Amino acid sequence: MKILIVEDEASLQSSISEYLSGLGNNCSGAISYTQALEKLDLYHYDCILLDLGLGDGEGLQLLSYLKRTNRAEGVIIISARNSLDDKLIGLGLGADDYLTKPFHLSELNARILAIIRRKSAHGERQIVFREITIDLDAKEVKVNGQLVHMTRKEFDLLLYFIANKGKVISKSAAVEHIWGDDADMADSFDFIYTHIRNIRKKLTDAGSGDYFQSVYGVGYKFINE
Incomplete structure (x- = not known):
């Protein structure tokens, strides 16, 4: 997941980033x-702290700003303020x-996962496409019940395409989703082809259709036909 940590206390931002990055997330910070x-x-991000x-x-x-621009990111307010008014305003x-x-x-990680489940899978712990x-919890992919071993980036990329099935995803959007802000440093986005080729082969070898x-x-589309 791609997470933006908006926190002006440097030590706390660093601690959150280190912890969540250690769980395989892609974290960026703003002070x-x-x-x-x-x-x-x-x-664009999956979740904003x-x-x-x-x-x-x-x-x-x-x-x-997020509400006005119809952004889809999940947002968790992390604050020392504990008043009911602040909570009601923020949630409102x-x-x-x-x-x-x-x-x-x-606990923060558990709440992030809960939000992502609600937004990407309507609260379900599994996403099924044919x-x-x-x-989502075990971070496993199965084809007809058979486990398909994937790297973390392959898993995230497949989930991203299935969540956006039927939509054309540009190479730059795919790279940005799983590499975060560091995607700007890439000389080209051609290497995304290698990851998609690997995902396609692993899925078809297990008996899946090639979607x-x-x-x-432009890029790629996960067809829903």
Whole structure:
């Protein structure tokens, strides 16, 4: 998952990033309202961890921006403020959850996973597409009940395409989703072809249909026909 951590306390941001990255997530950070807004203008994320008290602005302003621009990211407010009013305002502006500091990082991760499940799979722990089953908790892929071994990036990429089945996904969008902000440093996005080729081979070898379709000059589409 691609996660943006908007937190002006450097040590806390670092701790969260290190913990979530160690679980296989792709984490980016912003220490101010301005920096967060710049990142949101450039990238899309699966989940945003949002502190309310930022040095040059207010986290609630970012929530308003996300709502106004119809963004789909899940948002968890992480704040030392524990008043009911702040919680109601934040949730009313579109936040999915509110976690009061201090908190355990394992609890934060559990809440992130819960939000992703609700948004990508309507609360289900498994996504089923024809003969393909994806277990979001175990991070496993099965074809007709047979386990298909995939790398973390292959798993994330397959999940991304299935969640967007029928839509054309550009190479740059696919790379950005699983490599995060570091995707800008790539000389080209051609290496995404290798990952998709590996996914296709693993799935078809296990008896799945080939649902990836190349769209010349643009990227790929996971067909739903």
